[in-house]
Amino acid sequence: MEKQEYTEIQIRMARYAKALGNPARVAIIDFLAKQETCFFGEIHEQLPIAKATASQHLSELKEAGLIQGEIIPPKVKYCINKENWMEAKALFGEFFGQCVCKNRQCCG
Amino acid sequence: MEKQEYTEIQIRMARYAKALGNPARVAIIDFLAKQETCFFGEIHEQLPIAKATASQHLSELKEAGLIQGEIIPPKVKYCINKENWMEAKALFGEFFGQCVCKNRQCCG
DNA sequence: AAAAATATTCGTAAAATTACGAACAATTCA
DNA sequence: TGAATTGTTCGTAATTTTACGAATATTTTT
Numbered sequence: 001m002e003k004q005e006y007t008e009i010q011i012r013m014a015r016y017a018k019a020l021g022n023p024a025r026v027a028i029i030d031f032l033a034k035q036e037t038c039f040f041g042e043i044h045e046q047l048p049i050a051k052a053t054a055s056q057h058l059s060e061l062k063e064a065g066l067i068q069g070e071i072i073p074p075k076v077k078y079c080i081n082k083e084n085w086m087e088a089k090a091l092f093g094e095f096f097g098q099c100v101c102k103n104r105q106c107c108g
Numbered sequence: 109m110e111k112q113e114y115t116e117i118q119i120r121m122a123r124y125a126k127a128l129g130n131p132a133r134v135a136i137i138d139f140l141a142k143q144e145t146c147f148f149g150e151i152h153e154q155l156p157i158a159k160a161t162a163s164q165h166l167s168e169l170k171e172a173g174l175i176q177g178e179i180i181p182p183k184v185k186y187c188i189n190k191e192n193w194m195e196a197k198a199l200f201g202e203f204f205g206q207c208v209c210k211n212r213q214c215c216g
Numbered sequence: 217a218a219a220a221a222t223a224t225t226c227g228t229a230a231a232a233t234t235a236c237g238a239a240c241a242a243t244t245c246a
Numbered sequence: 247t248g249a250a251t252t253g254t255t256c257g258t259a260a261t262t263t264t265a266c267g268a269a270t271a272t273t274t275t276t
Contacts, residue, residue: 005156006131010138014131021126022234023114026203030118033207040253048113053235055254060233074243074252082209089204095134096197099141101190130264148223161265163224168263182222182273 013095016088019064024049024057029080032067037079121203124196127172132157132165137188140175145187 006014020026024047031046032038044054058078061067065084070077114122128134132155139154140146152162166186169175173192178185 004135004154006135010131010134014129014134017125017127017134018129019125021122021129023118023122024234026118026122026125027112027114029203030206041251044253046112049234050236051253052237052255056234059254071242071253076253080207080209085204085207085209092200092204095128095137096193096200098138099188099193101188101193132264149221152223157264158266159223160225160267164264167224179223179272184223 009091012087013091015064016066016091019061019066022057024054025061028054028057028061029066032078032080037077040076040078043078117199120195121199123172124174124199127169127174130165132162133169136162136165136169137174140186140188145185148184148186151186 020029027047028043031043040055040058043058044051047054049057058067058069062069065081066088067078068081070079128137135155136151139151148163148166151166152159155162157165166175166177170177173189174196175186176189178187
């Protein structure tokens with residue numbers, strides 16, 4: 001086998017991983033995971049970054065499918081996207097489950 | 109609580125996630141996870157990218173701690189870094205375990 | 217010693233990421 | 247209606263990422 005393209009699963013894995021590849025976004029998810037929903041303001045309060053930057057990170061998490069938002073004037077309510085969260089959880093579970101680390105020496 | 113800095117765990121999570129945030133790097137790990145070790149050439153054969161790019165991705169995975177390399181002239185042998193792999197596995201496990209998705213409605 | 221094989225490093229270019237303040241839009245409150 | 251509140255979008259700048267071919271270094275083979 002040579003020069004294979006990536007599998008759908010690898011592409012989806014990388015997409016979710018990339019979305020989690022920043023401490024601010026990990027912190028946002030940590031915060032959201034512990035409650036049903038919450039407003040932008042509460043999320044921003046937790047983060048050591050400007051409002052505009054927080055909004056940008058939320059957009060990326062939404063784009064990746066990990067969260068969703070709903071406008072409740074004049075606020076915006078965010079929450080985990082349950083369906084995609086479960087998919088990501090399964091993907092990472094299988095990913096980290098595939099290494100037969102216990103049975104081997106690895107390098108050195 | 110306001111303007112908190114990120115926790116060590118969030119920073120480590122983001123670091124591992126970022127390393128996995130590219131399909132080539134996910135593919136490399138997928139390939140390495142299935143065997144004790146293998147040489148650069150075999151890894152590169154699997155990937156639809158140039159040699160230099162593959163080497164670069166391997167560097168990033170090594171930098172993040174997920175793999176390690178050993179020179180066996182004139183080849184280079186790579187493998188999963190067992191210790192850090194286990195840490196990453198645990199971090200992602202706790203991360204995805206913390207959402208109480210089943211018990212809630214989320215937005216909408 | 218010269219040629220071949222194996223990977224990394226260098227130099228470079230295009231695109232994406234991260235961050236901020238200012239400007240804006242939309243709704244609510246006075 | 248005017249002022250305040252809440253977030254997003256715009257414009258911008260600095261940095262990082264991704265990718266490639268060419269050059270380089272190291273060891274092995276001839």
